[in-house]
Ligand SMILES: Nc1ncnc2c1ncn2[C@@H]1O[C@H](COP(=O)(O)OP(=O)(O)OP(=O)(O)O)[C@@H](O)[C@H]1O
């Protein structure tokens with residue numbers, strides 16, 4: 087079973103996405119900020135990460151850059167999520183090697199497409 | 207001089223400050239007599255008698271009252287001009303330590319834009335001095351021996367008024383620049399504010415929408431058909447909320463000049479397909495048929511695809527909103543005689559009154575709910591953003607409508623060479 091790490095500071099969004107991903111047959115782990123995200127990555131070696139951009143303690147890009155810089159986790163596909171519409175986020179997500187970019191609120195179809203892109 | 211000009215002069219009169227910003231103390235203002243304004247003149251002339259003569263001439267001026275200060279050398283003139291703001295200089299061409307034209311150049315070098323207008327007095331037959339005076343951009347030159355009260359006053363009047371106008375123009379342009387920068391700053395702040403509220407609203411909205419669709423998709427157990435229908439409405443409303451915020455953000459981005467196009471080549475038919483797909487559900491739910499007449503031409507357009515789809519979707523949504531149930535909407539594409547690409551979206555709904563037709567493209571304008579057959583809230587931003595997007599594409603958005611018969615919205619895009 088594949089594991090997906092949800093990095094999301096909004097507990098309700100994290101809970102809802104957890105239900106959704108489990109219903110799709112994934113194993114789900116969660117982290118609430120940038121530091122936990124790193125810890126959880128090391129602990130559970132996820133197959134994909136759903137990474138919110140606005141996070142307490144360093145934004146999602148910082149997490150992505152650290153992962154890319156490591157040998158072990160550089161290849162984990164990342165899907166960025168954000169409720170912001172600032173165009174710069176989309177650009178940076180691309181530069182950070184994001185496989186997907188989901189603008190909140192997003193639908194199930196967008197989520198499935200993004201996850202499919204991670205495992206194609 | 208009318209009211210406009212005297213307003214300018216007033217500004218200049220009260221700006222009688224020293225260079226370091228303190229009020230001039232040696233130069234006093236005197237506005238108690240009936241004449242127009244007190245004008246500060248610096249006379250650079252070493253001949254005492256000639257100085258007295260000029261002062262007497264100037265005292266006869268019916269237009270202005272002069273406060274004449276004098277100095278005898280170029281060095282003195284430079285010092286005084288650095289201390290005080292004068293409205294006009296009267297300079298003798300032959301100065302003990304310099305020539306009048308050299309003095310003008312030196313003053314211009316230190317005072318720059320604040321250089322007051324200067325009149326050069328030349329000795330009899332001083333043709334060379336006169337040409338030189340013109341070359342250094344003196345306001346006027348007068349032959350010393352021919353100076354009369356009239357000629358001196360006229361020359362000083364002209365110089366002073368030109369100076370006042372110049373000051374007024376540069377002051378207003380400075381004010382305009384400041385106001386423009388302030389506006390620019392404000393629209394950036396407004397945009398940032400919209401970004402913040404949009405983010406803060408969309409975050410809980412994401413949770414609402416996701417929980418609703420979890421239930422709707424029966425992840426938490428089976429639900430009845432009716433429950434599904436009701437949840438469907440809630441989900442539609444969620445989408446509506448984010449659309450409103452996206453519109454607000456677009457508006458703010460247009461305002462701050464930050465809405466940038468991301469242009470690529472694409473076919474008009476594909477654009478239409480994408481736009482129609484987005485509204486098919488809403489149209490079907492009201493039994494409205496979308497009749498599309500695709501384009502035969504293989505022309506491709508150089509456009510921001512998402513933005514043009516946004517425009518067409520907006521027009522389609524408006525058309526659907528204003529059509530009757532089970533009505534129809536026609537979408538036609540083609541190339542105009544003027545070699546532009548056109549999309550025509552026609553509905554057979556209530557139409558728009560002539561007096562409203564020019565206003566519906568205004569930001570936040572909505573037709574009065576009494577007159578609008580399909581008034582349904584909304585922000586009144588859709589058409590203004592659509593028109594902004596068309597303008598950014600060097601295109602147009604036009605309307606033709608007749609009350610009771612329906613409306614046609616026309617998009618025009620330039621056809622460019624691939
Ligand atoms: N196809 C149409 N038929 C009749 N009236 C129309 C049509 N399209 C627009 N209007 C009128 O023009 C007004 C402005 O339209 P616009 O799309 O800018 O705002 P809105 O639809 O009211 O709100 P929003 O698009 O921001 O949700 C509307 O209030 C409506 O009265």
Ligand SMILES: [Mg+2]
Nearest residue numbers: 520524588589
């Ligand atoms: Mg609209």
